Amino acid sequence: MSRQNEEKIPCEGGRRFPWSLEDVLKGKEIWLCASCFTCVDRCPRGVDFTYISIALRNLAAREGNIPDATRAVASTVLETGLAYKIPASRLKMREKQGLPPLPSVNAEQVKTLLEAVGLGEILAKKPEG
Amino acid sequence: MARYLLYLGCLIPYREISYEVSARRIARELDIELVDMPDFNCCGFPVDGVSHEAALLLAARNLAIAEREGMDIMTLCNGCFATLHHAALEMEEDPELRAWVNEQLAKVGLEFTGKVHVKHIVHVLLEDVGLEKLKEKVTNPLDKLVVAEHTGCHLMRPAKVMKFDDPDNPRVLKELIAITGAKCVDYPDEGQCCGGPILGVDAKMALGLVVDKLRRVREAGAQALITVCPDCHFMYDFNQPLAERQTGEKFGIPVLHYTQLLGLAMGISPDELGIGMLRVKADKVLELTKG
Numbered sequence: 001m002s003r004q005n006e007e008k009i010p011c012e013g014g015r016r017f018p019w020s021l022e023d024v025l026k027g028k029e030i031w032l033c034a035s036c037f038t039c040v041d042r043c044p045r046g047v048d049f050t051y052i053s054i055a056l057r058n059l060a061a062r063e064g065n066i067p068d069a070t071r072a073v074a075s076t077v078l079e080t081g082l083a084y085k086i087p088a089s090r091l092k093m094r095e096k097q098g099l100p101p102l103p104s105v106n107a108e109q110v111k112t113l114l115e116a117v118g119l120g121e122i123l124a125k126k127p128e129g
Numbered sequence: 130m131a132r133y134l135l136y137l138g139c140l141i142p143y144r145e146i147s148y149e150v151s152a153r154r155i156a157r158e159l160d161i162e163l164v165d166m167p168d169f170n171c172c173g174f175p176v177d178g179v180s181h182e183a184a185l186l187l188a189a190r191n192l193a194i195a196e197r198e199g200m201d202i203m204t205l206c207n208g209c210f211a212t213l214h215h216a217a218l219e220m221e222e223d224p225e226l227r228a229w230v231n232e233q234l235a236k237v238g239l240e241f242t243g244k245v246h247v248k249h250i251v252h253v254l255l256e257d258v259g260l261e262k263l264k265e266k267v268t269n270p271l272d273k274l275v276v277a278e279h280t281g282c283h284l285m286r287p288a289k290v291m292k293f294d295d296p297d298n299p300r301v302l303k304e305l306i307a308i309t310g311a312k313c314v315d316y317p318d319e320g321q322c323c324g325g326p327i328l329g330v331d332a333k334m335a336l337g338l339v340v341d342k343l344r345r346v347r348e349a350g351a352q353a354l355i356t357v358c359p360d361c362h363f364m365y366d367f368n369q370p371l372a373e374r375q376t377g378e379k380f381g382i383p384v385l386h387y388t389q390l391l392g393l394a395m396g397i398s399p400d401e402l403g404i405g406m407l408r409v410k411a412d413k414v415l416e417l418t419k420g
Contacts, residue, residue: 031178031330036322037286041296050287057178066179069329074176077187081170083139090142097150097403102142103167109237110170113190116233117182 025060026127031067033057064127075123078114081105131257133203133248134166134195136213138359139175141205144367145359147403151388152205152250154401158266158392159258166202168194172209173216174326188216189230192247193239201246203253205388207358208326210249211283211291217247218290249284250388251357252293254305263308268396269420270310276390277314277351278302279342279365281358282322296320305387306355309394316349325360328368339364339372343380353383353414355390362386367408383411393418 024030033053040050060066066074073083082105091102114120141149156163169191173184191213195202204210220227221243231240248256254263278299285296294301297320306313324338342365346354356362366384373379384407392402393415404411 028330032327032334034282034322034324034326034335035177036282036326038282038296038320038322040287040289048287054177054181058181061179067330070175070178073329074179074183077171077176083171083175084143086142090146093146094142097146099146099149099153100165102137103165103169105170106168106237110187110190112237113186113233114183116236117180117186119176119180119183122180 024056025063026065028067030056030060031065031070061122062125064125066123071123074119078111078119078123079107081107081110130160130162131253132162132164132200133253134198134200135163136166136169136172136191136195136202136204136209136247138169138204138206138209139171140359140363144363147406148205148359148362148386148388150401150403150406151386151392154397155388155392155395158395158397159254159262161203161253161257163203164198164200166191166195166198172204172206172212174208174212177212184212185216185219185226185230186233188213189220189234189241190237190239192217192245193234193241195245196242197239201248203248203250205250205357205359207249207281207283208360210247213247215290217243217245249357251284251301251305254391255301260304260308263305263391267308267310267394269394269418271390271394271418272310272312273417274311274353274414275314275351276306276311276353276355276385277316277346277349278306278319279323279354279356279361280320281356281361282320284357285320302355302357302387306390309390311390311394313355314349314351316345316351318345323358323361323364325364328364332371333375335364336368336372336375339368340376340378343369343372343382344378346382347380351382352417353385353390353411355385355387357387369409381409383407383409383414385411385414396420 037050173187177184280299280302285294303313324335328335389402
């Protein structure tokens with residue numbers, strides 16, 4: 001299939017074939033995969049597409065293509081060790097409900113691990129243009 | 130007596146406290162001893178798309194802490210369960226990867242050797258407590274109540290890895306619901322994803338999945354939807370008003386954690402099960418389940 005193909009087929013994402021690898025890595029489509037693994041269960045050839053989708057998202061992330069919400073959550077993990085900053089009101093509610101206090105996370109330790117794989121650098125990279 | 134480290138993850142303390150309240154309450158009744166897991170971090174799922182290596186290290190740190198504590202893990206969340214389980218398998222199958230992970234963990238004084246098992250509360254209810262003992266504990270059968278189930282993807286898929294239930298025709302949660310006396314109705318596409326992981330990427334698309342589900346549940350005649358995952362619950366309960374706004378339809382379908390449903394059937398008061406913390410009010414359900 002060549003880029004010059006006159007006969008273009010719209011796909012579900014509203015884009016047109018053929019895509020270049022650049023289109024894939026710059027687009028939003030790969031981030032619409034919820035990792036539900038239905039395609040892995042369905043595929044008669046055992047392609048395990050969800051894992052390929054995760055790999056593509058990892059590559060896109062290295063090019064700065066990360067949805068804002070995903071970037072925000074990943075940054076919170078890097079900073080605090082947890083995906084969300086738990087508001088004081090929620091901690092109060094725990095107490096009121098008779099729940100034990102939330103265990104504290106050694107955030108420095110988590111950061112050491114995540115920095116070893118360059119998560120901070122990946123998150124700092126903004127998309128071109 | 131079953132004894133587990135309770136791995137809470139992030140979404141439960143952030144938005145789904147009612148799940149924790151009800152899970153701890155029924156655990157007490159069922160002789161499941163829950164020890165709070167110290168120093169846990171995010172399971173890794175939310176960063177998997179950004180860096181699988183980072184997700185793997187987050188999961189591995191949790192597994193290594195559990196090893197140090199010398200106890201198996203119980204999660205309440207499908208996503209946390211799947212991520213920890215996947216990570217353990219990945220490291221078991223790939224000795225080089227495991228060696229690399231342990232090199233990293235050594236920097237913070239931890240080690241993964243693969244000693245610890247990870248279970249979801251559904252596994253614990255089935256395997257450690259058992260259906261027979263659960264039946265014995267039901268003192269307030271909910272036989273006026275009609276519900277639908279949503280098991281959630283990450284407990285069942287991919288089937289070849291999770292080896293649990295049938296993702297296209299889930300049975301396990303139906304069996305657990307049957308024990309409570311409630312009737313569980315079938316509806317099309319029970320295995321469809323809640324859309325939780327893409328809510329932040331495309332809210333319209335994610336809420337569209339919620340609308341799909343709630344329509345089918347309503348058409349099947351269910352008075353409530355039952356979940357076993359905080360993210361699925363967050364989508365169907367907390368975000369139900371947003372889904373209603375998007376579609377212009379009113380659903381008003383209460384969404385209960387299975388632990389709440391079971392608790393009601395065990396005669397535990399709604400207050401002790403965090404029922405009042407649900408966003409979609411469950412007054413009608415309580416009316417029908419009064420002992």
